[in-house]
Amino acid sequence: MIFWKYNLMQQFMDLFAALGRAVLFLFHALLLMGAALLRPRLVIKQIYSIGVMSLLIIILSGGFVGAVLAFQGYETMVDFGATDALGIMVALALLRELGPVVGALLFAGRAGSALSAEIGLMRATEQLSAMEMMAVDPMARVIAPRLLGGMLAMPLLAAIFNVVGIYGGYLIGVEVLGVDRGSFWSQIQHGVEWGKDIGNSLIKSFIFGVVVTWIAVYNGYTAEPSPEGVGRATTLTVVLSSVIVLALDFVLTAIMFGG
Numbered sequence: 001m002i003f004w005k006y007n008l009m010q011q012f013m014d015l016f017a018a019l020g021r022a023v024l025f026l027f028h029a030l031l032l033m034g035a036a037l038l039r040p041r042l043v044i045k046q047i048y049s050i051g052v053m054s055l056l057i058i059i060l061s062g063g064f065v066g067a068v069l070a071f072q073g074y075e076t077m078v079d080f081g082a083t084d085a086l087g088i089m090v091a092l093a094l095l096r097e098l099g100p101v102v103g104a105l106l107f108a109g110r111a112g113s114a115l116s117a118e119i120g121l122m123r124a125t126e127q128l129s130a131m132e133m134m135a136v137d138p139m140a141r142v143i144a145p146r147l148l149g150g151m152l153a154m155p156l157l158a159a160i161f162n163v164v165g166i167y168g169g170y171l172i173g174v175e176v177l178g179v180d181r182g183s184f185w186s187q188i189q190h191g192v193e194w195g196k197d198i199g200n201s202l203i204k205s206f207i208f209g210v211v212v213t214w215i216a217v218y219n220g221y222t223a224e225p226s227p228e229g230v231g232r233a234t235t236l237t238v239v240l241s242s243v244i245v246l247a248l249d250f251v252l253t254a255i256m257f258g259g
Contacts, residue, residue, distance in 0.1 A: 046149025119220025154209025
């Protein structure tokens, strides 16, 4: 019994120690953001790698999510004679929840795993150690540009997801199910608020971008220098990012829309 309690306490201590190291890692990377901005080519390259290369999956997923929302919403609203409100239902569901959350989960699966694998491979092949021997700080050269690229790319990807999702809902709701086109768009115009809905959606996606990119680069940077270590770091990035995004979404939703 005493051994079990000691083991549990040791696990908590190890968890808090790992969290402390990760937070110090983030602060160190944020302090180097200025140096990253002095190398705009590195940042632009990361935005392209993280953001542009994720566009296809974001556009396809956004369109299908919006279409499913329109189908499901119409089936519910037609029983109450409220099909004219289909547009605002699709828009608010995407802006407040599905756009930032699903976008972040896709971002973690595609860009986050790629970042962890790339940096972990650099660790396994001793490229990071070689940089240190040449007096080049890997945090400034490798980590900070990727963290900044993820912070900038994620809100843009979420915004694209929202726009494509709303248009997907329009195609199904108006062109397929026969909802009035004017009602669909006018409800969105009058019901969506810039600050409460669009602004909070961008804030959510920015926070998710910071968290997912932070987890990805930290796991890659601290990965064991072996193929198994890189694989574990990549898997941990996707799993941990997904869980934390969902937990953070609950907290942010309670703060933003809890009244």
